[in-house]
Every structure is written in C-alpha cells, then in structure tokens.
Amino acid sequence: MSRINLLFILAVLGVAVAPCPAAGEIRAEADLRVRQEILDGVYHFTPDHDRNWIRVRSRVGFQAFTGSSVFHLRLTNEHRHYLHPDQDFDWDEVILDNASWEWRQDGTQVTVGRQDIIWPxxxxxxxxxPLDGSRSIYHNAVRLRSRGERGSxxxxxxxNFRYDDLVIIDDEERALSDADEVGFALRFERGGVHLAVIHKEENDLDLRTLTLNAGIDRELCCGRKxxxxxxxxxxxxxxxxxxxxGWAVAGQAFLNGSVADVARAEAGLFYYSGQGNDLRAFRTPWGRWPKWSELYIYTLIGExxxxxVHVAAWENIAAPRLTLTRDLGRGVQGKLGASYLLAPEPDWQARGLLTQMGATFKLGHGVDGHLLWEMLDPGSFHDGNNGLPPLTETAHFLxxxxxxxx
Incomplete structure (x- = not known):
C-alpha cells in the first residue's frame, strides 16, 4: 500500500472516531438527485446512436466542528437504470467522496484529504x-487558502489516481481519469483580476503541462459584468x-448585462487550440466538465x-456564444442559449449550431429541479471526412x- 493511500485511510479513521467536545457541533448532510437523460443521435460513434437512462445519486455525511478544526466525511452512490439500450440493473459503487480535516484561523484555511476544489x-x-460523470468531482489534495486586504x-x-483504492462497497474498478496525476495549482486574485499557474504530470501516457493563466471577473457600470x-x-x-x-492556448471572454430590465444577456466567445502546425491541442488541467454543453461532452467521445477518452475534452473547439436568462416568477428562471461551434484545426470547419433551452425551479422544503433541452445541427466537421465517425443528422439531449x- 502506498504512503498516500495510507494517509487517506488514516484521515478517514480520524474523521470517524474524532471526539466532539460539548462546545462543538456535528452537522449532518444528505442529498438525493434523480435525473432522466434522453440522448437522441448523440452516440454517433456506436452502432446504436441513442441512450435513455435514469440516474439516481445519493450522498450522506457529516461535518464535525471542534475549535478551529472541521472534519468532513461524505459517502456517495450513483446508479443508473438503463431504459435504452436495455441493461441489467446494478447498484454500482459506494465511494468515499470527501474525507478531510480543515483548520481555520483569521482568514486562513488549510484542508488535507479528499475534497472538492472549484475555482470561480x-x-x-x-x-x-472526468470519466465517472457528475457523480463526484473530488481531488486528493493539501490545500491552503488565505484572504486578506492584499488579495486572496x-x-x-x-x-489523483486513475483508479480509486478507497471504494467502500462493490468496487467496479472503474477508470476515473486517463492516467495517474500529480501536480499543483496556484491562484492569486485581487480586485477582480487573477493570475494562476498549474503544473500537472500524467503517468501512462506520460504528459507534463505547465499552464499560465490571467483573467478578469469585474463588475462594470450600469449592472454589467x-x-x-x-x-x-x-x-x-x-x-x-x-x-x-509545444505550446497550446485557450481563452474566454464574456460581457453580461441587463436587457431592457426584463432579462440578462451574456455574449462572448471561447477558444481551445487544436493540434496543428503551430499549436498543440490544449489540455485543460482540471476543467473537463459540461461547462459549455451537456450534449457535446458525449459527441467529443467520438474524437x-x-x-x-475525450469525454468533455475541450480542445480544438471555439464558438461565439449568446445566452439569455429571465426570472419567470414563483422561483422559476428560464434560459435560452446558442453557440456556433467551430474546429480551429485544420481550417476552421463548422462543428455545428448548438441551441439550448432550460428552466430551473424551486419547490420548497429543500427540493429544486431543472429542465434542459439541447439540440445540435451538425456542420461540415462531422461529415466523416476528417477521420472521425460521421454525424450528419440533428442530435438532441433532454x-x-x-x-x-x-
């Protein structure tokens, strides 16, 4: 057993037996997510292009507060009921989703163990x-956060490991990523401007990346951002x-503002370089999730x-993008969006027009929901002449x- 695995097992045991003094607090947490997803024509790279499944994710855990420390433990299970194609039911794994110790003091936090890490x-x-979907997003990490007058x-x-050695029940030996990974991520933010550097090494296949990032997230006048x-x-x-x-490049730029005081619009573009004569395909370090589309993360598997596995592998893709959101009352918010997807390599061919329509709503008593429909009208990049499986008919995700x- 490796030392890193032993450390995480000890962290779990520490969470389980940690005493909570009378002045402390134990806060239970539990949630349940049920979703049905219908993919029509999306799996164009397989003999059967359609999928229909119900996904049920349950999570249970607790946080124990004692002095300046917080212990966090969470277990997760997600199983799928396949309606098409028909498959035998499987309860799937119960995994250790989070297991960490955190120390907090005067604007400083140190977190050790299995934890979620999300940058804005x-x-x-x-x-x-990314290979296990939205079941969990954890990292095995030691993390330091500090916030003060000079910035954060x-x-x-x-x-992170390709296979999880800490599955609690029914280990499926499922690959979670393409390789074992080790690295560091540093981000500094002040006044709405941030600088970041991420170094990542992947073993088998071997790849080392160093990513330098500068960005802005700033409120402008008149409610614009x-x-x-x-x-x-x-x-x-x-x-x-x-x-x-070699070198690779990625970027995004968006302006968000009110439209006649009845809706909010966000307009801009994103770009991820592809493999070409001058640039290599950008490898987003830990940004492989449905940021731009729920439908297209599956289409990318064909590449x-x-x-x-290229699920949610945002590379060789760019698009102008427009979204509109509006409060519809009674806790309901509607959203419309459109992106004209392009492939920078080899010659800026059209991937297709992606449209999105959805709504989120709150029902009270801790119950929320959403509806989503995405449609892709494929372009010439998917005509089968680029060494990829052809996608020539409109695809839908509901x-x-x-x-x-x-």
Missing amino acids: GGFLMLEGH LDLAMIR LTGDLALQYQDGDDSLHPGD STPGR RWQLTWAL
Missing part, C-alpha cells in the same frame, strides 16, 4: 476525475500521437485517441431533474 467559473479547475491566495498540491481568461500552456511528453513539446437536500 471552473475554466481550468473543477473536475478531479489559493494553493493546492494534488495527487466582464469575465475573461487567457491560458498559455507548455506541453512535453508522449501521447503516442504527438510526442515532443478519442489511443489511451485517452433532461429532467429533481434534487433534495437536508
């Missing part, structure tokens, strides 16, 4: 292991297709390369979801 917007840092600092030392990021990435390694070293939290 999630452009580069959110998802610790966020530093994390991360060690400007957000943007620019990321420059150096890569070195052997991914079997493109060995050696997988040896040893690497979801309803209900969540309850204690």
Whole structure:
C-alpha cells in the first residue's frame, strides 16, 4: 500500500472516531438527485446512436466542528437504470467522496484529504476525475487558502489516481481519469483580476503541462459584468500521437448585462487550440466538465485517441456564444442559449449550431429541479471526412431533474 493511500485511510479513521467536545457541533448532510437523460443521435460513434437512462445519486455525511478544526466525511452512490439500450440493473459503487480535516484561523484555511476544489467559473479547475460523470468531482489534495486586504491566495498540491483504492462497497474498478496525476495549482486574485499557474504530470501516457493563466471577473457600470481568461500552456511528453513539446492556448471572454430590465444577456466567445502546425491541442488541467454543453461532452467521445477518452475534452473547439436568462416568477428562471461551434484545426470547419433551452425551479422544503433541452445541427466537421465517425443528422439531449437536500 502506498504512503498516500495510507494517509487517506488514516484521515478517514480520524474523521470517524474524532471526539466532539460539548462546545462543538456535528452537522449532518444528505442529498438525493434523480435525473432522466434522453440522448437522441448523440452516440454517433456506436452502432446504436441513442441512450435513455435514469440516474439516481445519493450522498450522506457529516461535518464535525471542534475549535478551529472541521472534519468532513461524505459517502456517495450513483446508479443508473438503463431504459435504452436495455441493461441489467446494478447498484454500482459506494465511494468515499470527501474525507478531510480543515483548520481555520483569521482568514486562513488549510484542508488535507479528499475534497472538492472549484475555482470561480471552473475554466481550468473543477473536475478531479472526468470519466465517472457528475457523480463526484473530488481531488486528493493539501490545500491552503488565505484572504486578506492584499488579495486572496489559493494553493493546492494534488495527487489523483486513475483508479480509486478507497471504494467502500462493490468496487467496479472503474477508470476515473486517463492516467495517474500529480501536480499543483496556484491562484492569486485581487480586485477582480487573477493570475494562476498549474503544473500537472500524467503517468501512462506520460504528459507534463505547465499552464499560465490571467483573467478578469469585474463588475462594470450600469449592472454589467466582464469575465475573461487567457491560458498559455507548455506541453512535453508522449501521447503516442504527438510526442515532443509545444505550446497550446485557450481563452474566454464574456460581457453580461441587463436587457431592457426584463432579462440578462451574456455574449462572448471561447477558444481551445487544436493540434496543428503551430499549436498543440490544449489540455485543460482540471476543467473537463459540461461547462459549455451537456450534449457535446458525449459527441467529443467520438474524437478519442489511443489511451485517452475525450469525454468533455475541450480542445480544438471555439464558438461565439449568446445566452439569455429571465426570472419567470414563483422561483422559476428560464434560459435560452446558442453557440456556433467551430474546429480551429485544420481550417476552421463548422462543428455545428448548438441551441439550448432550460428552466430551473424551486419547490420548497429543500427540493429544486431543472429542465434542459439541447439540440445540435451538425456542420461540415462531422461529415466523416476528417477521420472521425460521421454525424450528419440533428442530435438532441433532454433532461429532467429533481434534487433534495437536508
């Protein structure tokens, strides 16, 4: 057993037996999420293009507060009922989703163990292991956060594994990421401007990346807000297709503001470089999640390369994007969106027009929900002439979801 695994097991035992003094507090947590997802024509790279499943995720845990310390433990299970194609039912795993000790003092926090790490917007840092979907997003990390008059600092030392050795019940030996990973992430923010650096090493296939990031998240006059990021990435390694070293680039820029006091609009664009003569394909360090689309994360699987599943792999993709949101009353918010997806390499072919329509709502007593419909009208990039499985007919993604939290 590796030392890192032993440390995390000891952390779990510490959480389980930690005494809570009379002056302390134990706070229970539990939530349930039920969603049905219908994918029509999305799995174009398989003989059966359609999927229909119901996903049920349950989480239970607690936080124990004692002095300046907080102990956190959370267990998670998510199982799927496949309606199409028909599959035998499986309760799936119960995993150790969070197990951490945190020390807090005068604007400083130190967190050790299995924990969620989310940077604002999630452009580069959110998802610790993209291959198991939205079941969990944890990192195994030591994290330091400090906030003061001169700004805020966020530093994390991360060690994630391709396979989880701490499954509690019914280990499926499921790959969580493409490789074992080790790295660090540092972010400094002051006055709505941030600078960040992320170093990441992936083992088997071997790849080292150093990502430098500068961005803005600032309120402007008249209720407008400007957000943007620019990321420059150096890569070195052997991914079997493109060995050696090189540079990659990614960015986003959006302006958000009110429209006639009846809705809010957000307009802008995003860009992730692809493999070409001058640039390499950008590898978002820990930003592989449905930031831009729920439908298209599955379409990208058709672009997988040896040893690497491209689910939510935002690379060689760019788009202008417009979204509108409006409060509809009674806790309901509606949203419309459109993105014209492009592939920068080899020659800026159209991936297609992606449209989105959805609504979120609150029912009270801890119950929330949402509805979502996405539609992709594929472009010439998907015509089958780029060495990829063809996608020539309109694809749809539909979801309803209900969540309850204690």
